[in-house]
Amino acid sequence: MAIFIQQLINGLTLGSIYGLIAIGYTMVFGIIGMVNFAHGDVFMVSSFIALLLLLVATTLFGFGLVPALFLVLVLGMLITGLWNWTIERTAYRPLRGSFRLAPLISAIGMSILLSNLIQVIQGPRNKPVPPMFTQVLPLFEENGYTVGIGYKQIVIMVVTAVLLGLFWYIVQKTPLGRAQRACEQDQKMAALLGIDVDKTISLTFVLGAALAAVAGVMYIMYYGVINFSDGFVPGVKAFTAAVLGGIGSLPGAVIGGLLIGLIETMWSAYFSIDYKDVAAFSILAITLVFLPTGLLGRPEVEKV
Amino acid sequence: MTDTTHSPSPDAFNLKQALKDAGFAGMVTFGLCVPIVAFRAEQDMANKLVLQQRWWMALVITGLVVVARFLFSLHQHSRRNEHGPQTSAGAAGVLALIKPYLAPLGFGFITIYPLMMLAMHGPGGSIKWIDNFGIQILIYVMLGWGLNIVVGLAGLLDLGYVAFYAVGAYSYALIATKVIPQTFPFLGVWAFWICLPISGLLAALWGILLGFPVLRLRGDYLAIVTLAFGEIIRLVLINWVDFSNGYAGLSSIPRPSFFGIPFNASDTGFAAVFGLEFSPIYRTIFLYYVILVLSLMTAYVTLKLRRLPVGRAWEALREDEIACRSLGINTTITKLTAFAIGAMFGGFAGCFFAARQGFISPESFVFLESAQILAIVVLGGMGSLFGVVVASIALVGGIEILRELDFLKEVFGPTFDPSQYRMLVFGVAMVLMMLWKPRGLISTRDPSVIYKERKAISGSMVQEGHG
Amino acid sequence: MTTPLLKIEHLTMRFGGLVAVNDLSFDVRKGEITALIGPNGAGKTTVFNCITGFYKPTEGRLGLKHPDGKTYLLERLPDHHINWKARVARTFQNIRLFQGMTVLENLLVAQHNPLMLASGYSILGLLGSKSYLKSEKAALDKAVAWLERINLIDRADDPAGDLPYGDQRRLEIARAMCTDPVLLCLDEPAAGLNPRESLELNALLTSIRADGQTSLLLIEHDMSVVMAISDHVVVLDYGVKISDGAPEEVRNDPRVIAAYLGVDDDEVAAVEAEVGL
C-alpha cells in the first residue's frame, strides 16, 4: 500500500508534465487538424532554454533559486513561444491548405532540425542540472517504508495547477479563446465573421509552446538532466495522453497526461522498467484502434 | 518571415518593405538565439555546468538571416516580374526532348557505375564510392519504392515502415546465425539466398498482422499507430536480450556468396575460382548488383501491379475510399495487400542490409529511418518511381557527401566535424523542399491504361488518400 | 412487372436522439423506376446509405430478391458484398468520382471484382496469362461501350476531375452500371444539370430501364424528371412515408403538397393552382 501511494504521487507529478505538453498537441490538432510532430522537440528546446536561463540567473546575476526559477518560467514561456511562433510561421503556414502530407513532412523535418540544432550548438552530452528542492516531506510510514512527497513534486504540481487554471481562463473567457473555438468549428465561417484566423492559429502555437516551456522547467527540475534527444519519447507519450484524453479536448489532455504518468510509474514499479516505453506505445496503439475518440473526445461520424 | 503582398506597384522593388522585413526577421532570430545560442552550458572537471558566452555566434546567425530574408524579397520580386511560363515551357521542352533517352541512359549508368568507379579509383579507392554511394542510395531507392506502394499508391500513411526493414534484417540474421548452423550447416554458404525470400515473407506476414487492426483508421491516426508499432518492435528488440541480443546487436552475420562461392581468400573463394587476385572489392561490386536487381524487381512488380486490378484499386482507394466501397471493392483486403507487399519489399531490403553490414543492432531501425524513407517518397512525388530515385540521390547522396567535405576543416579549423551537421542539414532540407515543392518533384500521375492518347494527370487533381 | 425486387420493411435509422428514418416500408418493383422524394433533410440519403451498407439500420429488413430467386438481406451483408454479391450499385449526392484517374480508369475500377478473379488475384496477371488479357480486353470493351453510350468517348483519357459537372454525373452513373447491378440507386442525379442535360439524363435512365436488367431507385428534387420517367413515387417527410403510389396519385396528394410547401391543407388547392402541379 505504501509503495502504491508513493507511486501514485510520483505518477501524478510525471503526469502533470505530460499533461502540459499534451495540451500543445491537442490545441494544434483541434484548430488545424495537424499532428505537430515537432512539439516534443519544442519541449526539449524549452528545457534547454530553461537550463541556460537558470544558469545565467544564478551564476551571472546571483539570483536566489526561487526568484531565478520564477524568472526562468516567465522568460522561458516567452522565448519558447517565440520559437513555436517562428516554426508555425515559416514551416507550417505556407503549407496550410496544400497537400495534406506536406505539413506533416515539414513537421518531421522540423523535429529533426530542432534536435540536431541543439546537438550542434549545445553539444551531444547529457547536461546535469544542479539539484533543486531536494528535501522530502514525509507523509507516513508503513513497515519501515516512508512515504514522502518531495518539495519539488509539490512545486511541480502546484505550478502546473496554477498555470492550468490561468490557461483555462484564457481559453474559456477571453476573446482569444472564443476566436480559437470558432476557428476549431469552422475556419471559413470564422474568417467571414471577422476573426483573424492566422493570428488565432499563431497564438495557439504560442500558447501551446508556453505550456511546453512550463513542462520543460518542471522536467529539468524533476529529472535533473537533459539531452538533445529527450524530445521524442516524452513527445510521443504526451501525444498518447492527448489521444487517450480525446484529441481536441483540453481537459482530456490533462486527464490523459495524468493517466499516462500513473500508468508509466505503476508499470515500472510493478512490472518491468525496461518495457515502460513499450507500455506507452502500446497504449497509444490500443487507444487509437479501440477508442479513437478517446475518453472525452467528440465522436466523428462519416457522412456519405 | 512576413508577407510582402501589398507593394504599391508590382514592378518597383519596395526597398523599404524589404529592409523592414529583413530587420524584423533579424530581431526574431536574435530573440530565438537568446539564450540557446548565446550561451553554452559545458561540464567542467567536477561535472558541474559552467556557462560560456558566445554572443558573436548569435550575431553571425542573425546577420545571416537578415541577409537571407533580404535576398528572399529580391528573389520574390524578380520572380513576380519574370515571364514565368515561357522559361518553364523552355525547360519542359528540353525535358521532353531528353525524356526518351533518360531511362536508357540512367539505366546504362547505374549498370556500369561500379565498373566505372573501379576504373577511376582502383580497387582500394572505389569501395567507398560503390558502397557508401551506390549501395547506400540503392537501398533507399528500394525502400522508397516499397513504401511508395503503401503511401504513394494506396494513400496509407505509414510512419513505421522501418519495422519491416527490421523484421527482414533480424529474420536473416537470426536464421543465418542460429538456425542454419544448428540444423543444416552444409547450407551455410547459401544462407543469404535461402533467407531472402523467407525474410520478405516474414515481413509481409508482420505487415498483415500489424495492418489488420489498424487499417480502418484515417490518415494521421494511421500514421501515429504505425509509428507506435515501429517503436514497439525496436524496443522489444532492445529489451528481449535472449532473442535479439539487445543493444549489442547481432554480429558475424554470414555475407552473401556468389551463388554458393564465398567471397574469401580461401582456395574455393571467389577470387581463386575465377583466377583473380583477392580483394574485398569483388564482394562490394557483387552486393551492388544484388541490390540493383532487387530494386529493379521492386520497380518491375510495382509497374506491373499498377496496371492490374489490384493496383488500380489501390489508387482508387487513395482517391475515394467510400466510392470504392460502393463499387464492391473490399477495402480492408485491398489495403492489406498494399501493406503486405510494401512490407515484403522492406523485408527484402532488410535482409540485404543485414548481409551487407554483417552486423545489425536496433540502432539501425530508429524512427528517423522511417522518416527518411517517407521523406523520399513524398519528396519524389507520390506514386512516382522516378521521383523516388531523384529524391534518394538528393537526400541520401547529399548526406553522404557531407561526410566527404573534409576541406571544410581547412575553413573552419580542425575541430570542425562536418558529419555532425549531417542530420541538421537533412532536417533543414526536408522543410525547405516541402516549402518549395509540397507535392514533390514529380507530381503528375501516369494513367494505368489508355484508350487513344497518353496524357499525364496534373498533381492538383490527384488525391492524397484518407488513411 | 410488379414483382418486388427490394422490399423495405419497417426501416428505422436513429442518430443519437434524431430519428432520420422512421418505420419506413415500401417496395421497389422489378423493371421500374421508383422515385424517392421529399424535402431536404427528410432522410432520403439515409435510406440509400442503409440500402447500400454505409449505415447499419437501427431496425428493419431490407430484402432483395434477384430474378434467379436468390434473396439477400442487405442489412446483414458486409458493405462490399452489397455491390459484389447483391448487385446493388449507387451514385452519390456529392459526386464521388476518382478525380485523379482517367475516365476510362474509373470504369475499370468499377469492374474490379470480376477482373480480380480473372487475374487470379494478381498472380495470373503478373505472369501475363492469356485468359487474363482476354478478360481485360472484355472489360475495356464494356467501358468503351458505356463511354459511347454517355457520349464521353472523346474524353476517355482525361482525368475525371476535369470533366464538366453534367458529364461527371453521367460518368458516375456509367461507373455504377459497369458493376452490372440489378438495382441502381441514384442520389439526386439531375441536381445541377441544365435543361438539356436533364433531358439527356432522362433518356439515359429510361434506356437503362428498357434494357431490362436493372431497376432504378432515384432520389430527385426536380419534379419534371420525377413525373416524366418514374413509374412509382414514394414521398418521405421527416423520415416518415407520407405517400406512395403512381406519380399522378402522389402529385395530387394534399399531404405531399403540404409537406413540400409547408402550408395548411385548405390552402393547398390555391397553391396547387398557382404552381400548376
Ligand SMILES: Nc1ncnc2c1ncn2[C@@H]1O[C@H](COP(=O)(O)OP(=O)(O)O)[C@@H](O)[C@H]1O
Ligand atoms: N451520419 C449522420 N449522423 C447524424 N445525423 C445524420 C447523419 N446522416 C444524416 N443525418 C441526419 O439525418 C437527417 C436526414 O438526412 P438525409 O438523409 O441526408 O436527408 P435528405 O437526403 O433527405 O436531404 C438529417 O437531419 C441529417 O442531419
Ligand SMILES: [Mg+2]
Ligand atoms: Mg440527400
